[in-house]
Amino acid sequence: MKRIITIIALIAFTATATAQVKFGIHSGSGIGLMSKDVHDDRYEGQNKTDKKPFSTSSYGGFFVEIPASEKLLLDLRAIYTNHSTIGKGKTILHRIDVPLAIKYNISGLRPKVGGYVSYIPWVTPFEDKYRSFTRKDIENFDYGALLGLEYNFNERLFIETNFYLGLANLLTKDPRHSSDYLRTRSIFVGLGYRF
Secondary structure: OHHHHHHHHHHHHHHHHHOOOEEEEEEEEEEEEOEEEOOOOOOOOOOOOOOOOEEEEEEEEEEEEEEOOOOEEEEEEEEEEEEEEOOOOOEEEEEEEEEEEEEEOEOOEEEEEEEEEEEEEEEEEOOOOOOOOOHHHEOOEEEEEEEEEEEEOOOOEEEEEEEEEEOOOOEOOOOOOOOOEEEOEEEEEEEEEEO
């Protein structure tokens, strides 16, 4: 984690010395596709799901856009997101995401590819007749890949869509059920504004 932050800081520092850096804000909402498979006896009342549950999610945060060349840009963000599991035992994961992507400018249309790391500081369980995941059931960190597309109306205002593919298993280890998993999948659509 420290290496990733150091590399990002070095890239940002090097690029800012030679390029015009842009800062901005963005927010939106989307669909959180939580991929999960949990044995019945792992947690009281938490049932195994055969289908991929989905729910609405939201995000908001800040970004730094650093030109690497005439067409390439580095996009570093700090975002608050929430992801919900649904079905029997609903839980909301509150996350701080730090995505880093490379964007290519094609006349205002900017496809992007990159990755992200996330810290999950808290979890909101729901009390009902089924048990919900709690803080101790969920790992602290997530990581994954991202793909996105951005359309710029002008130099300041843009619309974006991003797909986050979580690669980490977010369930804490249980020696009885090593095949249990919970992974995030998210599609977000939002607006952004550069200062």
